[in-house]
Amino acid sequence: MGVVDKSVSVLAALEDRPMALGDLVTATGLSRPTAHRLAVALEAHGLVRRDDEGRFALGLRLVALGRAASDGLSLVEAARPALVTLRDETGESAQLYVREGDARVCLASLESLHGLRTIVRVGATLPLDRGSAGRVLRGEPDALVRGWAESVGEREAGVASVSAPVVDPEGRVRAAVSVSGPVERTTRAPGTRYGAAVVRAARAVEEAIGRGVRVAGPGGGGGGV
Amino acid sequence: MGVVDKSVSVLAALEDRPMALGDLVTATGLSRPTAHRLAVALEAHGLVRRDDEGRFALGLRLVALGRAASDGLSLVEAARPALVTLRDETGESAQLYVREGDARVCLASLESLHGLRTIVRVGATLPLDRGSAGRVLRGEPDALVRGWAESVGEREAGVASVSAPVVDPEGRVRAAVSVSGPVERTTRAPGTRYGAAVVRAARAVEEAIGRGVRVAGPGGGGGGV
DNA sequence: GACTACCATCTCAGAATGTGAGACGCGATG
DNA sequence: CATCGCGTCTCACATTCTGAGATGGTAGTC
Numbered sequence: 001m002g003v004v005d006k007s008v009s010v011l012a013a014l015e016d017r018p019m020a021l022g023d024l025v026t027a028t029g030l031s032r033p034t035a036h037r038l039a040v041a042l043e044a045h046g047l048v049r050r051d052d053e054g055r056f057a058l059g060l061r062l063v064a065l066g067r068a069a070s071d072g073l074s075l076v077e078a079a080r081p082a083l084v085t086l087r088d089e090t091g092e093s094a095q096l097y098v099r100e101g102d103a104r105v106c107l108a109s110l111e112s113l114h115g116l117r118t119i120v121r122v123g124a125t126l127p128l129d130r131g132s133a134g135r136v137l138r139g140e141p142d143a144l145v146r147g148w149a150e151s152v153g154e155r156e157a158g159v160a161s162v163s164a165p166v167v168d169p170e171g172r173v174r175a176a177v178s179v180s181g182p183v184e185r186t187t188r189a190p191g192t193r194y195g196a197a198v199v200r201a202a203r204a205v206e207e208a209i210g211r212g213v214r215v216a217g218p219g220g221g222g223g224g225v
Numbered sequence: 226m227g228v229v230d231k232s233v234s235v236l237a238a239l240e241d242r243p244m245a246l247g248d249l250v251t252a253t254g255l256s257r258p259t260a261h262r263l264a265v266a267l268e269a270h271g272l273v274r275r276d277d278e279g280r281f282a283l284g285l286r287l288v289a290l291g292r293a294a295s296d297g298l299s300l301v302e303a304a305r306p307a308l309v310t311l312r313d314e315t316g317e318s319a320q321l322y323v324r325e326g327d328a329r330v331c332l333a334s335l336e337s338l339h340g341l342r343t344i345v346r347v348g349a350t351l352p353l354d355r356g357s358a359g360r361v362l363r364g365e366p367d368a369l370v371r372g373w374a375e376s377v378g379e380r381e382a383g384v385a386s387v388s389a390p391v392v393d394p395e396g397r398v399r400a401a402v403s404v405s406g407p408v409e410r411t412t413r414a415p416g417t418r419y420g421a422a423v424v425r426a427a428r429a430v431e432e433a434i435g436r437g438v439r440v441a442g443p444g445g446g447g448g449g450v
Numbered sequence: 451g452a453c454t455a456c457c458a459t460c461t462c463a464g465a466a467t468g469t470g471a472g473a474c475g476c477g478a479t480g
Numbered sequence: 481c482a483t484c485g486c487g488t489c490t491c492a493c494a495t496t497c498t499g500a501g502a503t504g505g506t507a508g509t510c
Contacts, residue, residue: 033459057294066292256471258490
């Protein structure tokens, strides 16, 4: 039986209630030194803690990891209705991007019903230095002040796009909502045409997120005292 | 380096975002087969899952474990009414911290209703050497004698806070009750303004704890593996 | 105060599992 | 069709894990 299996059995045992080492030994079937060693190793990482009476209990890192787990599920789901509305209002393809290092990744993609349309595959990695979503995710001042950024023919000839930032309560850009299509329809001033709609969609995503869904950020901790 | 250490590094890497195996290898420094094997072992227990694109992501068991971890915090339940009162009386954000090693961890966080407010995430780890709560949890004599500590712009510019210790019958500092907000509202002497209210809240928490308030978590969560 | 029982924690020789270089199969790309 | 990069698998060797027994501390009992 692997160490991962045993460690998980320790966490599972503690899920019910905090317990002394002896109870942990009984609950997991592990030997006393093994249960002790694994609990201490998990404690070192915050997955286990000692309560007031010195008993082993689930640690606070699990709260953070649990939130990250549920947040990770929810950004796309939270955003989907707003993307549908954006796609329908504008008639163009709508996407949701997040930044990953020096690139952006498409988390959700709804295609226009037009025969001629832009297609971005969910999971696709795109450059950060081109396209309106790249500007937003890089935090370009113009994009943030105006509330949207536009691009024409940057990533691909004949394609224009508009993006707006999704910001978290701390004001950090967490994602970008985008709409994109051929220049023939979007015109060379797509921001004028779609900016307001994209911003509304981004606000709707923020509201959906703020209703109990939180975007997991690096480090987990927030601003404050 | 132990298997528990490596497993936790996998979970920590996935906390930020779902990632393909190659990214996991990069983020954790593990070899490809090792990262794969550990991720699959964690997946078998539900601590890791695959998302729509087949990438590794934090699993839903973490949500349950995180909930159990926070449910187990009887201190939080006991403190909550006092924190609500404190937040309402002062109009500022209120928090509860405990000391964990050389840091402090936020167990409860109630936000002010002002548009401009300080936000601390539950589970966030903050430094012990900065902020009024740090002083209280370090057991600074001044803080204990006066009954509260204040700080202005220590951890973050423009933010002030006041904290009071929650002590057990043996006189040990078990937690810190805090209120925090922008200096514009709290003034540069937040202790004068809020000290009495924070101390009252801390006393209320002590009384609630002394009454043996305990809240059992709902059902204890699902079974493991 | 002495004694006993039980706790958490530690040690270390031997056992068991974990490791990772290399291989494999698959799908995408040019 | 060839190449590349992905996830996954194999297995000889290496490293870590294991747990019986020991240790020290604390609480309870007499």
